[in-house]
Amino acid sequence: MNVSKLVEIYYAVDEFLIKFMPYMESHLLPTSDRKPTRTCSLILSEIMTILIAFHVIGFRNFKLYYIHLQQFHSNDFCKLVSYSRFISLVQRTVVPFYFFSQSLSKTRTGCYFMDSTAIKVCNIKRAYAHKVFKTIASKGKTTTGWFYGIKLNLIVNDLGEIMNFSLTTGKSNDRWPVENLCKNLIGKVFADKGYLSKELFEKLMGKGIELITQIRKNMKNAFMPIWDRLMLRKRSIIETIIDQLKNISQIEHSRHRSIPNFIVNLIAGITAYSLKEKKPAIDNIYTTGLQ
Structure with missing residues (x-):
């Protein structure tokens, strides 16, 4: 995988999330549920970058793709979590992914x-x-x-x-x-x-x-x-x-x-195409x- 492409995707995602996440968090409804104290070693920008890159490089199986990242690109991320843990984190990206896909350049040509x-x-x-x-x-x-x-x-x-x-x-x-x-x-x-x-x-x-x-x-x-x-x-x-x-x-x-993972995969594919x-x-x- 081309590392420069990973960096390009990460930069676009991270620049968007820096502005979007404070806005989203300020509009969330208050909840009495206990908030999780466990922090993830992967930040949201990295999770979304991994999901988008899957649709760019041509792997047909996500698990094999993630193993490939662990073997050859572990230094390109803070700390890659296990495959099962990553799949559980995917749902966190549904809302940011949708708004990121909508924020990409779209020319009104008529x-x-x-x-x-x-x-x-x-x-x-x-x-x-x-x-x-x-x-x-x-x-x-x-x-x-x-x-x-x-x-x-x-x-x-x-x-x-x-x-x-x-x-x-x-x-x-x-x-x-x-x-x-x-x-x-x-x-x-x-x-x-x-x-x-x-x-x-x-x-x-x-x-x-x-x-x-x-x-x-x-x-x-x-x-x-x-x-x-x-x-x-x-x-x-x-x-x-x-x-x-x-x-x-x-x-x-x-x-x-x-269903959430299906939606994320679909939006990630559309985003990869848009980029x-x-x-x-x-x-x-x-x-x-x-x-």
Whole structure:
């Protein structure tokens, strides 16, 4: 593993936490529970750095990755704890991780692409016996078939930057989280036929967002500017991003033993992607007409 990359990730995380943690602690509700007196040898910045780096270097098994750190990078951290202890510490990063991912640079270009993807938590044949995600997972259907799990909803810009994301159950309608995903955005959003809705179109238009989708076969053809047609054909950019999240960042696997750790792994994967210097992007020649 490149040590300079570790340092780069750690610096970005630590600079954020220095400002965020005092703010978060000042807004926590008071509790009468006894506070833990045991201090951890790993600070929060190091825990988050380890989780992000896992999605950067290409290991497919987190335990083997952590053993690799213990053997070859023990000097790069204050004091690495045991694997089981580290897994128990992961849950502490849920809130900081989410806000860190939201704080990363996101350019409001006015040109966005929206889609959802299935996050399978187990083989659908074993859904009846699955317990870990029983409260949030459900059966759903995509163009590739049935699955048991959760849906990840994404909106990205033409530079390949993830603007926002949300999680819904596997059976949820893709249109449900759209208004929340598009919050604080202005411009054109390109999506597939699954997002086609007159009511949703009018709601978004009132907020300065034009939702552009392909029409269904049983609908009359409507006039569409040539630039909109071209950008609809460029929706593959978000499919490329989803592919990288699943196959490079590894946000989808069936070895999770708790919901918080699943959420941390997913956000860490999205964060690792967001920190990449080179992302899938659309040439300026196509986006110029949308300015």
